[in-house]
Amino acid sequence: MSAEDVKGPSAMAAHEDKSAFGFVMAAGLFFVVSGIYALVIAAKLQYPTLLGSVSWLTYGRMRPVHTNGMLFGWLLAADMGLIYYLVPRLCGVKLWSEKLGLATLALWITIILGAVVTISLGFNQGLEYAELPLWLDILVVIAWIMFGINIFATVAVRKYQQMYVSLWYILASILWTAFVYLVGNFATMFTSGVNQANLNWFYVHNAVGLIFTPLGLALGYYFIPKASEAPLYSHRLSMIGFWSLAFVYVWTGAHHMLHGPISQWLQTVSILFSVMLMIPVWSLVWNFFATMKGQWHQLKDNVPIKFLMSGTIFYLLTCFQGPMHSLRSVNAIVSKTDWIVGHAHMAVLGAFSFFAVGGAYYAIPRMLKTKLHSQALANASFWMWLVGGLSFFVSLWIGGFLQGLQWNDPSIPFIDTVKFMQPFWAVRLIGGILMFGGILIFFWNIVATFTGRADRPSEAL
Amino acid sequence: MINKVNKSSMIFAVAATVFFWIGGILTTAAPALLDKSWSKPAPGLKDYATLAKSGDADAKAIMEGRAIYVREGCWYCHTQQTRTIEADTIRSGWRGEKSPVSTPDEFVYDQPHMFGTRRTGPDLSRVGGKYDGQWHAAHFRDPRSLVPGSAMPPFPWIANDPKELAALTAYIQSLGRAKNWRPSGDYEQ
Numbered sequence: 001m002s003a004e005d006v007k008g009p010s011a012m013a014a015h016e017d018k019s020a021f022g023f024v025m026a027a028g029l030f031f032v033v034s035g036i037y038a039l040v041i042a043a044k045l046q047y048p049t050l051l052g053s054v055s056w057l058t059y060g061r062m063r064p065v066h067t068n069g070m071l072f073g074w075l076l077a078a079d080m081g082l083i084y085y086l087v088p089r090l091c092g093v094k095l096w097s098e099k100l101g102l103a104t105l106a107l108w109i110t111i112i113l114g115a116v117v118t119i120s121l122g123f124n125q126g127l128e129y130a131e132l133p134l135w136l137d138i139l140v141v142i143a144w145i146m147f148g149i150n151i152f153a154t155v156a157v158r159k160y161q162q163m164y165v166s167l168w169y170i171l172a173s174i175l176w177t178a179f180v181y182l183v184g185n186f187a188t189m190f191t192s193g194v195n196q197a198n199l200n201w202f203y204v205h206n207a208v209g210l211i212f213t214p215l216g217l218a219l220g221y222y223f224i225p226k227a228s229e230a231p232l233y234s235h236r237l238s239m240i241g242f243w244s245l246a247f248v249y250v251w252t253g254a255h256h257m258l259h260g261p262i263s264q265w266l267q268t269v270s271i272l273f274s275v276m277l278m279i280p281v282w283s284l285v286w287n288f289f290a291t292m293k294g295q296w297h298q299l300k301d302n303v304p305i306k307f308l309m310s311g312t313i314f315y316l317l318t319c320f321q322g323p324m325h326s327l328r329s330v331n332a333i334v335s336k337t338d339w340i341v342g343h344a345h346m347a348v349l350g351a352f353s354f355f356a357v358g359g360a361y362y363a364i365p366r367m368l369k370t371k372l373h374s375q376a377l378a379n380a381s382f383w384m385w386l387v388g389g390l391s392f393f394v395s396l397w398i399g400g401f402l403q404g405l406q407w408n409d410p411s412i413p414f415i416d417t418v419k420f421m422q423p424f425w426a427v428r429l430i431g432g433i434l435m436f437g438g439i440l441i442f443f444w445n446i447v448a449t450f451t452g453r454a455d456r457p458s459e460a461l
Numbered sequence: 462m463i464n465k466v467n468k469s470s471m472i473f474a475v476a477a478t479v480f481f482w483i484g485g486i487l488t489t490a491a492p493a494l495l496d497k498s499w500s501k502p503a504p505g506l507k508d509y510a511t512l513a514k515s516g517d518a519d520a521k522a523i524m525e526g527r528a529i530y531v532r533e534g535c536w537y538c539h540t541q542q543t544r545t546i547e548a549d550t551i552r553s554g555w556r557g558e559k560s561p562v563s564t565p566d567e568f569v570y571d572q573p574h575m576f577g578t579r580r581t582g583p584d585l586s587r588v589g590g591k592y593d594g595q596w597h598a599a600h601f602r603d604p605r606s607l608v609p610g611s612a613m614p615p616f617p618w619i620a621n622d623p624k625e626l627a628a629l630t631a632y633i634q635s636l637g638r639a640k641n642w643r644p645s646g647d648y649e650q
Binding site: 044045048049052053055058059060061063064122123124125126127128152155156163167168171172175176179183187188191192193194195196197198199200202210243246247248249250251253254256257259260261262263266269270273332336337340341407408409410414415416418419 | 470483484493544573608618
């Protein structure tokens, strides 16, 4: 039955895909801009005086532009675009309102541009991932409500009664995100100290765990069976994954303050639930791998599948690291080091961006009723991302782990552990340059697919 | 049940939200109510925000300095927590004296909190009084003149603004001072 859901005759509704395409294009543009910020701040660690006399180009102001740009400008916008694409197809109806979708897009672009300007000028609220000023926070809530109404209304009038697991993740994530965002950006206004930090880490952790994870997995559940033309292995297993994620993820925020000034029992609770995270993760990875059984030969020349399955492996690795970091003995070494930076980049840039890019390469030609501009370029972008990403992640893990060991030996002066990181930061910068090349090729490829759409015959929908 | 949830988006949405809120409430609202130490200030802790409003010039400078610390994103590279790890207490310490670990009661008035997650530079939870004002002035202008190999950017627009420089220095010198932990009280000004 699950195969029918995915491969159902969705072509019977004529999809316009304007909102979907607009969001993915805007996301691609913000990907490029945030990538430029990424390269500059990576270079600044090696050349601290680079652009150093201009306040809005200093490290402490460019870093939040980079993180917010990547998370909300690129990844969330790309996820939203692909959701505008896949929800109508899973429901067998048109998107409830393209007009509302385009209005949401206009608002979203306004928010991201507003974020770049305000953060550059130093209007920073001082909380990670919640840096934006209050008026932008309010606009984000409005945009999210507009997005939610459109998706829920589409699901409400669906032709297929059975809801495919991607819809579960999307609907739940829209609800969870609303609460997670309110806690992280509004409840924090009325608290201080450890209490506020606890809410802040609840938000930071669940921004990844209950926004980017379920949306990314929804893309995986849709695009892996679609792009490989193989039915999903098990609907039941996907239910186990979903409900265990819904229950377990939310408890783990305090693991960001292990050994820190926060109640020991809360630290222990967060460790227990962090370890339990392996249940949803492994059940999902098992499901994706079993779906590909007998289809692995497709990895050779199916670019979306390359991205989607590499993303799955990055997801498995990320979510194996996470529980390990939360063990007190491991945490005492890796916490506050660049190991964690490598881990965070593998989650967002490895796992979830790979899901989004794989989905975009599959969906964009179908949105435009044409063929992808260049399979060879898409393939090149994959290899640049994979090689660049691995050198980035691995160099930070090795360097970060060794730096953590050095910190635990107080006879080593702190500055020596900074100098020690320089070669690892150099490899990270090179990996970053490679990945930025991948971003540029990806963006060029989708722009050229759009501008040349009339010249190429359309693919089957 | 599973089949019902499968087919009704209403039941599904309610169930998913309830699941979320069990963990959500028990880890956000409950701990603050259960653990009183989160909201009880340490004996020597000063509420600089309130003092500044009542006209205290020193408190005003510290609050302005704190705003600069937030604005420039210092907290992305400096943590403010001496953890329950031996090496942390030695690194935060002074002349062989280990510093006390950070406790929730020292941060009751911190808004926004500045605990941080990454130590690109050293932890600052006990830095107050470690270096004198002249050191900080030179360090903000050119960190590498005092610490060769440092990855910290220069902050000329602060170093060249006497008011901002004084405020930021006042804030740095206030850090970790609620616990008067140095036996000889030899804090730099």
